[in-house]
Amino acid sequence: MAALWSRTREKQKASDEVLIRSLYEEHGRALLAYAQRLTGDHAAAEDVVQETLIRAWKHPDALVNGKGSVRGWLLTVARNIITDRYRAKAARPTEVAEFAAATPVERDHADAVVDSMLVMEALDRLSPDHRSVLEEIYFQGRSVAEAAKALGIPPGTVKSRSHYALTALRDLYGDRPTTPAKFVALKEVAV
Template sequence: MAALWSRKRETAADEALIRTLYEEHGRALLAYATRLTGDRAAAEDVVQETLVRAWRHPEALVNGKGSVRGWLLTVARNIITDRVRARAARPQEVAESPGTTPVARDHAEAVVDSVVVLEALHQLSSDHRDVLLEIYFRGRSVTEAAEALGVPPGTVKSRSHYALRALRETFTGVSLKEVAG
């Protein structure tokens, strides 16, 4: 129980310390950070981070080496410097606009998509698979596919229809019979 009371007193003391620091030095810290960053919101973040560091290291405030405000301003400057260096270390983010090209998708998605499609194609009959390969992968017209496969154009159309329906069922898991019935 004594440990609980001790911790509550420490917490209250910590809160009082931070509240006092903010009341005494908050405006100066905010003005300083705003001047260095040029951005009020970023400056507020810096002030908050500075006070969190003060809360984590209260011994630095009472060690007798320099003023508390000087320590706080130094910490704020270091935080800003670290943020500037971090931004410089990575490429600048550019928002997409009509004039910029969209960011390419991760190629891993394309690999997975290819594997899924190839697996679905292997589940089709060879007649259906051959028609889809001719039309969609080789870019042939119905007439050209019919000539390459040695079947009438009507057969190519019919096989492509049933092959696509089978693929749709494979990907959705719902057959047209289930939908109609």
């Protein structure tokens, strides 16, 4: 009796495998393309195709009942799986950490202080016209046109003065081994 049951089970496994293989060979690409278009993610689409084929294996009678095409049934199942996943994700409350995050450790700000002092010293060495243009453009964040309006000079003069001011800063501090970050940024803009 056990041998008969074992053979019946092996035949069932073989027919199930043939069913799934044939479904995948015939409809796998279309299912994957459809699922990928709906999810926007290739890996998620592969998971949907796999789940669709599992449902087809669990409900083989739905494939042969004559109520429509097999591909239509598979695409509907895939769409329903994607919809269920989307709804489950949307219904899940956002997770909150059990403990408040540790306060971040503040890095040593000594370098920033030294850099600020160097920038202030460098600006003091510039002419008032050059210094005012750099202050407007880099520290106030104004465009050339806005700086020109604020200073009451033509935009071309703002460009010219900023160019010569940055050149002077480069000449003053370009050869130092520890160039402040602000001067590095100013150099990149000037180049």
